[in-house]
Amino acid sequence: MRALVWHGKEDIRCDTVTDPEIEQPRDAIVKVTSCAICGSDLHLFHNFIPAMLPGDIMGHEMMGEVVEVGPEARGKLKKGDRVVVPFTIICGECDQCKRGNFSVCQRSNRKKDLADKVFGHATAGLFGYTHLTGGYPGGQAEYLRVPFADATHIKVPDGIPDEKVLFLGDIFPTGWQAAVQCDIQPTDTVAIWGCGPVGQMAIRSAVLLGAKQVIAIDHLPERLEMAEAGGAITINFDEESVIERLNELTGGEGPEKCIDAIGMEAHVSPSMPDTVYDRAKQMLGAESDRPHVLREMIYVCRPAGVISIPGVYGGLVDKIPMGQLMNKGLTLRTGQTHVNRWTDDLLRRIEEGQIDPSFVITHTVSLDEGPEMYKVFRDKQDSCIKVVLKP
Amino acid sequence: MAYYISNIARSKGDPKVLHSGPSSLGAADRMAKALGWFSIGLGIAELVAPERFTRALGMEGKEGLVRAYGVRELGHGIVSLSPDKHLGLWSRVAGDGLDIATLMMAMRHDNPKRDNVGIALAAVLGVTLLDIIGAQGVTARHSRPRGRPRSYRDRTGFPQGVQAARGAAKDFQVPPDMRAAPPLAAVSDRAPQERARPH
Numbered sequence A: 001m002r003a004l005v006w007h008g009k010e011d012i013r014c015d016t017v018t019d020p021e022i023e024q025p026r027d028a029i030v031k032v033t034s035c036a037i038c039g040s041d042l043h044l045f046h047n048f049i050p051a052m053l054p055g056d057i058m059g060h061e062m063m064g065e066v067v068e069v070g071p072e073a074r075g076k077l078k079k080g081d082r083v084v085v086p087f088t089i090i091c092g093e094c095d096q097c098k099r100g101n102f103s104v105c106q107r108s109n110r111k112k113d114l115a116d117k118v119f120g121h122a123t124a125g126l127f128g129y130t131h132l133t134g135g136y137p138g139g140q141a142e143y144l145r146v147p148f149a150d151a152t153h154i155k156v157p158d159g160i161p162d163e164k165v166l167f168l169g170d171i172f173p174t175g176w177q178a179a180v181q182c183d184i185q186p187t188d189t190v191a192i193w194g195c196g197p198v199g200q201m202a203i204r205s206a207v208l209l210g211a212k213q214v215i216a217i218d219h220l221p222e223r224l225e226m227a228e229a230g231g232a233i234t235i236n237f238d239e240e241s242v243i244e245r246l247n248e249l250t251g252g253e254g255p256e257k258c259i260d261a262i263g264m265e266a267h268v269s270p271s272m273p274d275t276v277y278d279r280a281k282q283m284l285g286a287e288s289d290r291p292h293v294l295r296e297m298i299y300v301c302r303p304a305g306v307i308s309i310p311g312v313y314g315g316l317v318d319k320i321p322m323g324q325l326m327n328k329g330l331t332l333r334t335g336q337t338h339v340n341r342w343t344d345d346l347l348r349r350i351e352e353g354q355i356d357p358s359f360v361i362t363h364t365v366s367l368d369e370g371p372e373m374y375k376v377f378r379d380k381q382d383s384c385i386k387v388v389l390k391p
Numbered sequence B: 001m002a003y004y005i006s007n008i009a010r011s012k013g014d015p016k017v018l019h020s021g022p023s024s025l026g027a028a029d030r031m032a033k034a035l036g037w038f039s040i041g042l043g044i045a046e047l048v049a050p051e052r053f054t055r056a057l058g059m060e061g062k063e064g065l066v067r068a069y070g071v072r073e074l075g076h077g078i079v080s081l082s083p084d085k086h087l088g089l090w091s092r093v094a095g096d097g098l099d100i101a102t103l104m105m106a107m108r109h110d111n112p113k114r115d116n117v118g119i120a121l122a123a124v125l126g127v128t129l130l131d132i133i134g135a136q137g138v139t140a141r142h143s144r145p146r147g148r149p150r151s152y153r154d155r156t157g158f159p160q161g162v163q164a165a166r167g168a169a170k171d172f173q174v175p176p177d178m179r180a181a182p183p184l185a186a187v188s189d190r191a192p193q194e195r196a197r198p199h
């Protein structure tokens, strides 16, 4: 089959690879009908996430048709079922899964020993990601093996196009969880840094959850325009001071809730000197992540407010203002998304017409064009916001 | 092949690469990579054996300068190999200018190694040309073309419009493990000790 394969920094290729095979009795094989490139794939593209190996298949946002089912997954899945695959692999039975903390499933990471050493305790297995999260082959491919498939799936009805439900596997629940962990009240201002795909979903989620105002921060005009279309007030950080503007919009008190939909690769600009410092340290290997957004959120957030971090961080950051964070009594909520905790509810909202996540798709191409689209998406060329691939 | 060796980290049902297809790396990116590694190599040589350069060029006593150029060269290399490679290559072009100026000063008539300096100068001029081609190549490949971006004004994501969407998910119950401080309205008519209680 064909698949997008990681070969090194900025080197993704559309390779011919062997087909995946059922290995464990709970496995299933899915024929991928649609998959997408995610912002976190770009961290892998830049080789900022440790423990990638040449030959790893990319992709953790995918859906398709079940074509083979292992004997122990047969009660829950059958050939021909249409499923979205969540990016977090879950056993559904461990203590964390029972609590709904699916992204820290205790049993799905097959490289547990390695992950225990690096993270202290292993987190869930993820598709198309580092070997620290199991090194499972991803779904930017024609076929995908889904481990623990009896739990790791979201069934979707026929008759609803792929584009409407594909993002149930990652960015929609990710933006949703980012907003939910803010516990949004009708009096709240929610500020969202980053108008990429997750930021766009977080904006829509905060609007649906009834925030008083939603403020979106970016500097790309097309992304700000999409944010505004979704009901956000926008701040272009190339043109105005984020902190001044946020205070202005909140009567000088700052937003109650802040969402970081940027993560480890904050935009670098001489007008934000800390980003230049971070970039230099990052190149020398003295810091892995550029936490500009974290610093800004901690500074501007209203005391006793909440900071929600769906943006991906990889390792070590520098110059985090702990004094501000502690004295202001801020709550930090983080984590990879507990996808299956939200998807039944979100699928209903899509079916009822509350939201249609396909608004974010700007490019649909074949798998062969995937490598080039990584570049287009990374360089934000051609007003690219979200790429869907059709294997 | 690196991907062949990495198969030891895969299980038997994992797909393995049979043959490789088109890459996201363009010709300009490969050139940047090569020039970046060239910078690293040259930088290390200048740092550890500056006397080789000074002797060959009749610039004895300038070892400190060569070492400083070595550090500069390493910087060019690191940036050229990073995602910001256009900055790395343009910094190499600037560095080439500095190298050329330095070599021109060594082209004195009384320098017995004048011939060597001439050869070095020719080499640097050749590399400068490559650097300019490479820098222009990666800049063109990775910059956002000027002009109007596409318009996403109608991309609301809400089939019933933004106004209908505001608060449409009010039926959603935030799970207890994700609750935050209560809103003012919920506490203002309660006694102070009651306000402190979790809602």
Ligand SMILES: [Zn+2]
Pocket (backbone or CB within 6 Å): A038, A039, A040, A041, A060, A061, A087, A170, A171
């Ligand atoms: Zn993703």
Ligand SMILES: [Zn+2]
Pocket (backbone or CB within 6 Å): A090, A091, A092, A093, A094, A095, A096, A097, A104, A105, A106, A107, A108
């Ligand atoms: Zn589990």
